[in-house]
Amino acid sequence: MYDYLIVGAGFAGSVLAERLASEGNKVLILDKRNHIGGNAFDYYDEAGILIHKYGPHIFHTNSKEVYEYLSRFTQWRHYQHRVLASLDGQYFPIPINLTTINHMYGMTLDSSQLEAFFASKAEAKNILETSEDVVVNSIGRELYEKFFKNYTRKQWDLDPSELNASVTARVPTRTNKDDRYFTDTYQSMPLHGYTKMFETMLNHPNITIMLGTDYRDAAPEIQFKKMVFTGPVDEYFNYRFGKLPYRSIEFRFETHDQETFQQTGTINYPNDYSFTRITEFKYLSGQKHHKTSIVYEFPTADGDPYYPIPRPDNMALYRQYEELAKSQRNVYFVGRLATYKYYNMDQVVAQALATYKKIKKEASENTRVLESANGSLGRN
Structure with missing residues (x-):
């Protein structure tokens, strides 16, 4: 019997697993992928360069709570991301x-x-x-x-x-010369990568991890008291009202036999080519290597759900699922896919920490109710 079944080993699921396990709860995490870390998963490619499997993930936040929480599981490398836009054969800093x-x-x-x-x-x-x-x-x-x-x-x-x-x-315009893509108080990359951070976070005797496992296949065979669901909310309800629209991305990775490929971490291509941007990973990690690896991003309608499409009709559809989610007892919906929101990583961590506080408060209130009821029985 597990106290919590958590579906998804990305930021939302992993943060809640760590917090709940630290309070003595037995936690089982399922993920249909063969790795932890969700879309932030990184690994060393054949050339030995640390790359992000699902596109560049650059950490930034104004939340001291979020930064200090993640700092328990990683050291940081100070990094401020800079982006150029390729226009008419020239490069211009963005945000403008x-x-x-x-x-x-x-x-x-x-x-x-x-x-x-x-x-x-x-x-x-x-x-x-x-x-x-x-x-x-x-x-x-x-x-x-x-x-x-x-x-x-x-x-x-x-x-x-x-x-x-x-x-x-999301992309502001500035009247000064600040060419950083983000202006958040905390801007860093996990020193040894995101995957190492997740491994440390989930290294707890109360946490069991099952990878390559679809919760719909496994859940009927598992005994648990409560669930944390971080997958697509429409999938949870078997698409009762129809599928929520998402945009996906196809990634094309290349390794080049040269130290650098471009002059900054990311270059956007607003008007040319079918890809939106090229990112060079060594800028993000600070890794020293005689070769370099890059990724092209091609937006597509098909593939893994990455970006909820923010249109009024889509939000109206989500509201129907949100009402269903509220009616579920002992199930918590957390994260970008489960709440159909275009969250950054730090916002997902913040949401997970807030959900943990909510769970803890509910447990405390339930304990008080039981103690009060037992006290009443004892007096009768």
């Missing part, structure tokens, strides 16, 4: 900043002048409903078409005017 604009237009603006420049280009929108609205309202249509429109179409197979405002709002 002071350097981007001065380089693109051959100007020497300062920050206050750049604010006025953006204001002169912007098309004011009273309501920011779509991803197009967000960008055009901020920096105008010319820069929107150069940097955002076609990249978004490739990524989502939808025009930005068809997507929720949250998509392009």
